Amino acid sequence: MLEGDVQKSWLLIAIYIEEGHSSTDVYTFLTEAMYEIGKRWQENKISVSDEHLATAACDYVLTRFQLSQRQLLQRNRALLFCIEGEEHYLGIKMIAGLMREHGWEVKNLGANLPLPFALKSIEKWDPDVVCLSVSQVHLLPDLQKYIAEIENMPQSPLVLVGSRLLNTHDLSASGSSKTIFINHIQAFKDWLLINNKESSTQDKMLAMGEEI
Template identity: 45%
Template sequence: MYDYARHLAMEFLKGDHFTSWSLIQQQIDDGMSSYFIFDYVLRDAMFYIGHMWENNEIGVADEHLATSICDYVLTRYSFDRHPLTNREKRAMFFCVEGEEHYLGAKMASSLFQEAGWDVKYLGPNLPLEYAIFNAKKWRPDVIGLSITLPLHLPKLKDYVYSLEHLPHRPKVIVGSRLIEKYDFTPFISNQTVLAKEVTDIEPFIEQYLMKVIE
């Protein structure tokens, strides 16, 4: 793990907004990309906190505090990005029903927004019927789903099938740290994009940016 991430994790657990942001600002000043900051700083910091929780080194309240500080840092970081002005493409992100771990979906939405997409982030725990309603109404080109717990895998199949078969045929991206441990084949189609980390969506976004430049 990147040592910087452990340092940041400790500041999250202290509830220190100021120092947490200053650590991220240092990464920005050092020229680190959004992909690096999201995957190897913010994500790894939260993974470390999760490891501490699993080993009873911290409690649930500590984990919630750390999540709130990470959310603050991510929101501030995204606000400071200067996206392209082109808004021809739309993307919608959320977590499947019952899924409360939302930071990955929020990071993905931030990256698409930074690349110039018109983005709607619908947050955690979104039932399928509401996802379908919003997708039909807004017609996003891309729909990103986040899932982190194995117990939610069975419902993923209905989400992917229902969303990929909407009349406007959006591209579905499934983001999950479970990809390296579980076979997702029964729950997705051969059209679904899998992303174990936010860096995995970089080629997808870069392809879009090349089309905009052309």
């Protein structure tokens, strides 16, 4: 990814999948690769340009992987976005892919979404779950505002927050007792499996896109 070679990056992932790895393995693999890139950037071993190139390659691989996935019939709705000021959107893109794979209808509004637009979208689309992502410490006070406003809406969707910061910060005070905080993609998959339980027997596979 650091070479910006999207074909080679995809080939590596395609081989990894052929070896029998799951989509959570793929997402974890790419997450760790990006964390390693962040570490090298912090240690001045690579430049900002290298980091941008790797991000673009990772984004490409994610899109290609997600288009190759079969999707279940859609039952529940989820709206996803990063709060205002947050440009780190690869995490939420992975979460969106995993939800689609588990039969959720997903709208991913991506990076940097101001609260008034988030509230309008929730009003209009009425999702069952709203997933928020934040990666930077200085944005945490804003996270609290987002959660409070969304949970107070008449639609009262469930609010799910994910962040690498959960590994180092206790964010529970940012939400209410209803808010769910998840820092790891495997824990999120477990949450999806529990919450999809009742309807899993009715699942019909709906082939979308190509096979790998």
